[in-house]
Amino acid sequence: MTTVHESDAGTGTSKFITADPFSGRTIAEERLHRKQRLAGALRMFGRFGFSEGVAGHITARDPEFADQLWVNPFGVSFNRMKVSDLLLVDHDGNVLHGDRTVNAAAYAIHSEIHKARPDVVAAAHSHSVNGKAFSSLGRLLDPLTQDACAFYQDHSLHEDFGGVVVDPVVGAQLAETLGDHKAVIHQNHGLITVGQSVEEATWWFVTMERSCQAQLLAQAAGTPKLISHEAAMITRDQIGGPAAGWFQFQPMWDDIVVTDPDLFD
DSSP states (O other), X not given: OOEEEEEETTTTEEEEEEOOTTTTOOHHHHHHHHHHHHHHHHHHHHHTXXXXXXXXXXXXXXXXXXXXEEEOOTTOOGGXXXXXXXXXXXXXXXXXXXXXXXXXXXXXXXXXXXXXXXXXXXXXXXXXXXXXXXXXXXXXXXXXXXXGGGGTTSXXXXXXXXXXXXXXXXXXXXXXXXXXXXXXXXXXXXXXXXXXXXXXXXXXXXHHHHHHHHHHHHXXXXXXXXXXXXXXXXXXHHHOXXXXXXXXXXXXXXXXXXXXXGGGO
8 A cells, every 4th residue: 555645735734645556456457457547648648749750658567467568559649549559569579469560669668677677567758848858958857846856866867879769778778777766868868757657657757847847947047046955855755756656647637538538449
């Protein structure tokens, strides 16, 4: 059982919100759950404008076969993604379920991250505008806002850019740089986030993209004031855990299932 700790603003008290996304489901039910959240997350990426042609992918580890991943097919719009479109791919890049083509970069990056991190259920990457822009600076996010503190000392920078990542060796290097963090910034490329659920990995990408935007805006306007190390660590502990990431996803899920019910097809 996991919990989300939230401060009750204005009262000085606190509360705990239970978030137990995996209990009580069979393997088949959990597989469907992950696929539905994956299709919904891809729709969210489309809605947020994270698409860039055919670039971008989110993966979900199969709950039964740890070396197999569900992923969006190459060349299908985020905005039109359905559960039935998703591909099942093994760590060697073989498509085990589905009749479309897998994105070579999705295989090269995600398979190596999932290999290196047995705790990771999902990984997300796209060529979002602010993530791309910020990645070109070759630096980590600063603790400028409460939201950015979720990544304080919990993300890394991979400086070596050698072109489109289609070689698993490069994917393994990215996974090594990621380490045990929740995110890695690939210099001159963009953001990659991971989580113990599709919900968590998706939320970290959304809020990291926005934190990049906030830092770019603040730096353009002047000299931002940093949150102290102590306050940033406290804030990260409050909002940066797996349950918090899972919970933050829920309002977006509530919206997408109403507006895009065909994602379940």
